[in-house]
Amino acid sequence: MLPEFELFEPRDLQEAVALLTELGERARPLAGGTDLMVEMREGRTRPEYLVDIKGLEELKGVTASGGLIVIGALTTLRVLERSAIIRDRLPILYDAVSQMGSVQIRGRGTIGGNLCNAHASADGTAALLALGARLRLQGPKGSREIAVEDFFSSTHKTVLSAGEVLTHIHLSTGSYGSGGAYSKYTVRKAMEPALVGVGVFLKTEQAGAVCRAARIALATTGPRPERALRAEETLRGQRLSEELFARAGEAAAGEANVGSNWRAPEDYARHLIEVLLPEVARRAWERVGHEGRNIS
């Protein structure tokens, strides 16, 4: 049984923002509920109020125009999984969401919820980090846009201030010659958060031979979602090769913010990063294609 709470069902974003501003710490927004309701059931959180934002149609859906893709924060993982736009133009995100939970969970869990719960092991978050997504936030004082890596403050916390709601995720479908992939290591083949997950997004030149820029995101059991900056540095400006990917893997393994816990000892988690990154990087590179097709 869920603990006691009072429910609000705002009809539009304005109302939702007003409610969340007024109620502050006493309220939590309810999207898909696949994380929040579990937290409540396990007694880890006891909000007095839930503000159910699932009625906000304006926060749902995937649109593409030109080189810009906009994903509503309330878009479910399942909708993303089945979206032709996502599969064709953001396959790294498809990789991530299609491996999450079960069909039942993906039908309810939202990409916005995945970001806002700020778990370091969140696959969707890692893919968006690798893609360099920009997040649109709406609050009582108006809206702002921030880079996804600036969204996380500390363990399981975001920079959302009182009353602020994540509304949309903005992605550019990369330039010519880019490609991305995401993969994770889990014990079971389904129903599991990443023990280690790696997302790699490459921007290349010279027909895919040289890395112009790389973004590498790690999903771990550590405190926050993070990028592997030194690994990115290893790739930047270099001719791509297996050997280069291996060095990037080493770098990422060293810089990752992981410790030992019951899920895995630290040295093993670092080792998984080291061996997973080159595999993911190779797949990202393959998606670039040698003619430098415009897929990301």
Add this chain to the structure above:
Amino acid sequence: MEALVGKPVTRVDALDKVSGAAVFGPDVKLVGMLYGKALRSPYAHARIVSINLDAVRKLPGVRAVVTGADMPGVLGGEAVKDMPFLAQGKVRYMGEPVAAVAAEDEATALKAVELIEVVYDELPVAADALAALEKGAPLIHEGLENYARISVIKPVPKSNIISVNEYTKGDIEQGFRESDEVFEDEFRSQTVHHAPLEPHSAVAQVDVSGRILVWGPNDSPHRLRKDLADALHMRLDRVRVVSTYVGGGFGGKGGLKAEPIAIALALKANHRPVKVVFTREEVFQATLVRHATVVRIKTGVKRDGTLMAREVKIVWDTGAYAEKGPTVCSQATAAAAGPYRVPHVHLIGQCVYTNKAVAGAYRGYGTPQLAWACDSQMDIIAKKLGIDPLEMRLRNVLREGDVNPVGHPVHSVGVEDCLKQVAQAIGWQERQHHPRVTEKGRHVGFGIACGAKNTKTPSGSEAALYLSQDGSLTIVTASVEVGQGVRTILAQIACGVLGLPMENVSFSQPDTDSTPFDASTTSSRTTFHMGNAVKFAAEDLKKQLAQLAASLFGCDVNQVVVDGGKAWLAEQAERSLTYPELLQKQYGAGASMTGRGFYYPKSEQGKAFHESPSLFWMYAAHAVQVEVDPKTGRVEVKRLAAAADTGRPINPVNCLQQIEGGAVHAIGTTLMEELIVDNQGRMVNPNFHDYRIPTAMDAPEILASLVEAPHREGPFGAKGMAEIVTTSVPPAIGNAIEDAVGVRIRDLPIRSDKVWRALRESKEK
């Protein structure tokens, strides 16, 4: 005659279950029902200083509040009476129920429990069995030698050892002296959970005369009735237990689980029924787990691989209360040397209390942990001696009439055929032609293993069959449908003997008021014991029908043939009468006929519970093909061949179902599952996201087959096999990993980080 025996008849309970009509424990609803909830200890070991119930008693909607103090002198437990219904004086594991509340609705019950204030005085925690054995370890049950117990239990005073069980044959030291090589190894197994999909529950009600009624998914209503009656100092007939369908038991839904809490509340609830349904967290923390073990195995062999001597020392981590722990220790320790001929044997098991969740009966009853040790070591030995692992086993495996490691001659021994069948199915002889490394760089390995399991002996089962005047049959037994297909099996036997169609059969619900005694639906004993009882009952009916026919035909009863639903005078089959016609002719105003069958092994009458050599042994073998990723240590089972000795399959599909399910269950407990408890006795992962059982995407290709080694005393030769189907999976996988990458893992589960680390260390050498 027995046309139905051996046929893959569709399961009779399937319709109920696909329709959603099957009633499980949490589905039971009685008029006026209250909701019960327990308050559980946050400490693994502590004295209870005080419990303040003032606030909770004042909450509107609360109808009963109980603590251990309300039940002085009430101690339950089948083997050892050491467990109060609610904690008394102290708590011995984190999650132990300390108090409970019954309220008008669930919300009130949850709120009420939070209003109970308990003051504890923490005590040092013994968080694992080896620590509990050390000198100076905190004593978890002081005066344990004073508990009422059955005769096979041998406690050690002033210790945490509730029982020591020892078996010897020959002269172990001589055996080692005569050996060419001696191997000593240690293997460990982790704590795992049954993880049934249905949570535990019970509905209890006390009527105006003080009689207790309990509904729930308990696997053994008569056993539960005795447990309760003994604990509450009541006559057996003053307790009634009714079992629903069980949504997965695997040994974890027997004995006292949710029932004590529901009953404790019902005794104070003014005759209203009280329902208690455990949350998934409570199921993990406070029902039952499988014994973690430390097994030290020392084996002496001749150079040609012949086993000479085997000494096995086992420490069984039995958790905070005895439950079935001591009988797991006594029964499984006898199986520790494996299904082999070994002239000199010494087996010793210590059953040790710890401040953790109670360990007890779990599919295999200790044999998987033992096979993990024994059949992993068999491969270590085979490798050292340069003998093929299959050959090593075939040289030593028991055959009909051999004497087993505990000195008993064995009958109905199908283990050799099991080994040969799985070897064939997996392609054992051809494995050297199989590429050692796949395209993706995974290392391929093959492993084989076998195992044996005994059954609790003696035990009895009684069945009744009601033949109605229209020829329909009601099967009246206390065997519980836990998913194993018991109803179908018993119907096949009854209908097979009587020559009636399966469609003519109905079943009584297991109910101690009306279904006669059955020891339990456990120990893989039901097909054999209750199957015999039903067979005898059917034969009894046939005799009565023959007598009725003889009186109607006016002839001697020996001239009557009863078969295929009819009776006739010999040589005059065209003048037969059906069963309904027989009854109608004699009893025009209506009648029924009752067949009775009682099976209790003759040889063991007069012996006490668990005291006798096993009535039958069950055997199985597994062979697996694994792929190991040397980069991550990940182990994937690609194909698993499994064969089980069924004695004779009453229903082949039913047997294959067990083999398939058992294989995936064991893959889970070998590779993925462990209940993690920290050194303060706190369970870290009591939920289905962190305790991982295999999903549909984790199940490999399973090649299942059956072996027949008929048992002279089993119904149509059948034995049992629902547990043995897990026993030899762990060592088969361990052996395959060693074959693939040359590392030997010695503690379960075989996590990928362990394989990776072992690979790294072996490279460094």
Add this chain to the structure above:
Amino acid sequence: MKEKSVTLRINGEAHVFNHVSVRKTLVQLIRDDAGLMGTKEGCGEGDCGTCTVLLNGQPVNSCLVLATEADGKEVLTVEGLSREWELHPLQQAFVEEGAVQCGFCIPGMLLAAKALIDENPTPTEAEIRAAIAGNLCRCTGYVRIVQAIQSAVVSMSRPR
């Protein structure tokens, strides 16, 4: 609000429940208020799938849906699969293929399978396993469950 009136269709039949507490989940509404016990609650946290129902045609863990959210919606439970006494082809296949042991996972499994076939009438074995990955089973090893779904795919592709 702390409670709300919920009007919904379950298995094609209209239901009205007044004063439904907002903290009640859909699985509780189905079992305790509508009295349909076929849908189970194995964990309450969306990990086991025994509470799977179709909500407006979509498979969901009903333990993670607030009962009040079902207002105005359609729910299909296991009881709604058969028509009068005639079993749905999936139910028939589960019986015939020996896919049922203890039965506790079966209602959720049937609905997850139905959702799959509704969306994808010709799933591969891998797609079947992915579709039921959120429905845990401890008894069967999934062997005959997958076979039953494959058999139902065939029988459902034939005109009725």
